[in-house]
Amino acid sequence: MECRAGCGACCVAPSISTAFYGMPQGKPAGVACIHLTRDRLCGLFGDFRRPAVCNNFQAEYAVCADDRETALVNLQQLEILSRPD
Incomplete structure (x- = not known):
């Protein structure tokens, strides 16, 4: 499957635990990445x-x-299920 243009769910729902360009603290789950463009x-x-x-x-x-x-709901569920606690 190819990504759907204009979706961006994977740039919002999951967390990113490592620092990366523009987000030195990583990215919390549910927060849009600062690199997600207006057209997602x-x-x-x-x-x-x-x-x-x-x-x-x-x-x-x-x-x-x-x-x-x-996609947002599914990724949010995967985020919850993958938490170490």
């Missing part, structure tokens, strides 16, 4: 400063589904 595209796509976790994310129907809202 990654402003660091193809840039070496893009976090490895973002480079490694592969869109899959089971997660991304048919629309942004479902």
